[in-house]
Amino acid sequence: MILVGTASWADKNLIDSGLFYPAHIKTPSDRLGYYASQFPLVEVDSSYYALPSERNAALWVERTPPGFLFDVKSFRLFTQHQTPPKVLPVDIRAALGPVEKKNIYYGDLPEELRGELWSRFRSALKPLKDAGKLGVVLFQFPPWFVYRQSNLEHIAACARVMEGFRIAVEFRHRSWFDDKHREDVLEFERSRGLTHVVVDEPQGFASSIPSVWETTSPEIAVVRMHGRNRETWSQKGLESSADRFNYLYSADELQELAGSIEKLAAKARETHVIFNNNFGNFAQHNAGELKQLLARP
Template identity: 30%
Template sequence: MISIGLTGWGDHPTLYSTVTTARDKLFDYSGHFPIVEVDTSFYSIPNNQNIEKWCHDTPANFQFIVKAYQGITGHLRDDLPYETRNDMFQAFLQCANTFQRFGKLAMVLVQFPPWFDCTAKNVNYIRYVKEQLPDLPLAIEFRNQTWYAPQMREKTLQFLQEQSFIHTVCDEPQAGVGSVPLVPVATANKVLFRIHGRNVHGWRNSGNAHNWRKVRFLYDYNEEELQSLSSYVKQLRQQAQDVYVLFNNNSDYHAAPNAQRLKEILGLHFENLSPKQLNIFEGEF
């Protein structure tokens, strides 16, 4: 099965009805795509009340890809807002288990920072994360080229496969050690394909903390590029039972139309989506 979606549901204006409130955006989103990435969980672990609402607001077969909290991935280093590291993992585990209870957890995305390089220490930390989050489908995304260096690429993929980790394949700018090449290899029965755009300048020069997202992911894939991406999706489908594709190039709202066009190229039809809301005057005259 091939599923296509976006990172987050709150910032895609082409998907919403004119009467959609912020509270109803997920419902409208789920009328277009069967999966979504919960990116807010990277910044703060959501509470059960919000998770239960999200699960109730979406169709029975809708799936969430939940981004691991930044304290887990090492982005916060040792500056954790929890008394102990164990408390942090337990809080996130409770969050993931709530999605699982509704049958809506596709996977947990563990995205490591650019400085997380291929060392024995970091390999052991990945094993530690798995021990702390048992029985969860974990997808690993690297952002450091050393994991895919010629002498390490096969060892990295073998490690992911042996540990039953889901490989996160990335399409992103090739802008030095802090980006990774596109390696279309599945290491489990699921594979995640995250599409970040190809804005090399923005990736290298993302500006200050306030506007970096508006620069880094500013990219609109053209038809030829989308056709090429479709070939990678087909290649991954030959290796894995389920392929999850997420567009993250949304600095100027390109993610949704790019995703919809890829869906057309692949000839996909997503069933059992939420009904689309009508505009307030639609059908009145």
């Protein structure tokens, strides 16, 4: 089973483009309902910026049909990203006390507070999990998260905390899949039941990961399409993330990718394909095209 969707249904760039939602679709609930009529899968990216809530998750369950799935991105603190203290829950900020730094990191929080954040994150996902609508929880690590033992241990710790959930791991530093480490990394993921995320993205940068078309879990495979815009991949000062992913896949590129996806899908019970080229309606346009390609006999 191959499910195709996009990263977010409420991206401002998508809504402002006016190219996906009909004119009468104006509310958040109507947008999700319309999106779910077009695709069977979506990725929640808002959970990276702030902890999701049980209430919102329950609403997502209500507003989508049976069988619809949500892949949810991990909260940024858990993946060693810089995190402004203001995005933490009010009581967690109070317990943390005065913070002089602009950003904090996972190691800056006492173990008790980290545990509380993990607990709330798991609870927020419960309505989706109970309804059978939770796909994977995506742990996308930053470009400075390089291959080393301490980082392997952090991933293993995340997996232990999230036991009972399907975890997908995406790296953004080439050291993870260089010739020296590739097989070790894949075996590390297999031994812990972690899903390796196959990426399609520009190559030639320290943050570039090659497309490693391998499965590490017989249950699920994940492919994320970031586009191939080399000019904006590492450019600083862009107005929004959409500018970085300003790329529309051609019909020939999608045809080639469809073949690779079908071969990968033969090794897993379920395969998720997420388009993250979220400039205007590019992701939705390409996702629709790929769906048609995969549906052909």
